[in-house]
Amino acid sequence: MPDIKQYEFxxxxxxxALVKQAGLHxxxxxxxxxxxxxxxxxxxxPSQVVPGAAVAVxxxxxxxxxxxxxxxxVIDAGEVNRAA
Structure with a gap:
């Protein structure tokens, strides 16, 4: 079995996944x-320094x-996380 190093969603x-984790129905x-x-x-x-910006999540x-x-x-919580 291959060693998986990355998943993409x-x-x-x-x-x-977040709607389910939050328990939204x-x-x-x-x-x-x-x-x-x-x-x-x-x-x-040092001789190549310029003004810059960094953006982070x-x-x-x-x-x-x-x-x-x-x-x-948009996602509908009622469709992806139906109440039991």
Missing amino acids: TYKEVLE EGKWQLVLNFGLAAANMGPT AGIGLMKAVADSPEAL
Whole structure:
């Protein structure tokens, strides 16, 4: 059996897993990513330093979808996590 070193998930798969983890059984939800931004002087060597920015994913969450949320980014908790 091969030694698997990486798994990749689609946006919808991550959204579905989070809806299940949160125990949501109704409503439409979408994924939320919170980004952090930091400015810094960057470069491979001291003589090649330039102003730059680093962007990090500071958090991942769920947000209740609104009427104009893009359909491709929304999941229905009632369909993917039916109440027992």
